[in-house]
Amino acid sequence: MNYYITYGEFQRHLTNYYQKTGSRSQFLEMMNFLYRKGLLSETPLPDVSPHQMLDDMSIEEINQFIDSLVFTINAYENDPTCVMETDIIPNSRDVFIIRHPRYTRPLLHKHNYFEINYVASGECTFQFEKSSRILREGEFCMIAPGSMHDLTIDDESTVLCIMLRKSTFNKTFLSMLSGKNLLSQFFRTFLSENSHTNYLLFFCPTTKWLRLIVFNAMLECYKPDPYSNNCCISWLNQMFSYMLRNYSQTVQFYDYQFGSEFSLVLQYIQHHYQTLTLSALAEFFHYSEPYLCTLIKQNTGQNFTELVKGLRMSEAVDYLVNTNMSIGDIAEKVGYNSSDHFSRVFRSQYQMSPQKYRKEHRLSSDEALVPFRMDE
Secondary structure (H helix, E strand, C coil), X not given: CEEEEEHHHHHHHHHHHHHHHCCCECHHHHHHHHHHCCCCECCCCCCCCCCCCCCCCCXXXXXXXXHHCEEEEECCCCCCCEECHHHHCCCCCCEEEEECCCCECCCCEEECCEEEEEEEECEEEEEECCEEEEEECCEEEEECCCCCXXXXXXXXXXXXXXXECHHHHHHHHHHHCCCCCHHHHHHHHHHCCXXXXXXXXXXXXXXXXXXXXXXXXXXXXXXXXXXXXXXXXXXXXHHHHHHHHHHHHHCEECCCCCCCCHHHHHHHHHHHCCCCCHHXXXXXXXXXXXHHHHHHHHHHCCCHHHHHHHHHHHHHHHHHHHCCCCHHHHHHHHCCCCHHHHHHHHXXXXXXXXXXXXXXXXXXXXXXXXXXXXXX
16 A cells, blocks of 8 residues: 655654654654554645756755655565565656655665666765765766665755666666767676676766756656656656766776776777787786786676777778778778788678678668758
């Protein structure tokens, strides 16, 4: 059975409990307390979500608005250390966004969905497995399914928690983490791997635009019309694209064995793959070659040679389809000393020569789109 309470009222009870007792209440504990006291509504409360977008509102005004939103609580008795999609994400939603409650009691737990925490203002304490760090304003933390973690907020900081079904991420958002961007391919590898406990951390300096993207995505979660789910996904596409375009150089990730520097290795490969050798890469980062080989294989599932070849072939395909460059010039551009060597590698990858690939995949002059052309 579902019960209903506004965000503001629920937070008021959590804050009062902390101020009166000096102790914190875990989310489900407070829910059960309010249920026993008869303070939860059994009937839906009036909808207050506006139809327009949030625009010129301060963080204080946005929080006041969030306080008026109705929070639906599912009555369930599952293990609080293992939260499932069905426990918290409404059946009709692919994404569900809440403002993270403040003054909750820490409890390490895991999900079978992706969780993205965005610090819109202030800061919070993020515990992940056996480590702890402070997340500050402007940081996004994307937690892979199956990772033990917790978040605590001790003041009036504002942190939005984005809960995204794994199937939705794989179907809708994973496609943008592909192509020639090696760092994006790395995201695909560990974010879609059930057994890999990890998180991504982006630092994005506070901008009104990014904040409004996330708040408007949250707003769509509380609109009852049939378009709101797709609108929420569209806002998150904007969010991911904005972060990858502008702040991929700030990304860090957690890994017990290798620390948080591997993203820098990937970015270096991405920018120097045309002439890069394994020995040069190892020397630049002061790693031994065997260690670097293990590092790359562990985190991407490919070895150094395979990574470089994939980048070169992807670049070559772009040149073949979109330019009139000769095969020899393309070979040189992507890092091969001879067109014969390039053609052999290309044929092994695509089971056809570069010339045939160009012929089969390039638009003919009749098919090409010419703006404002008028057929006679």
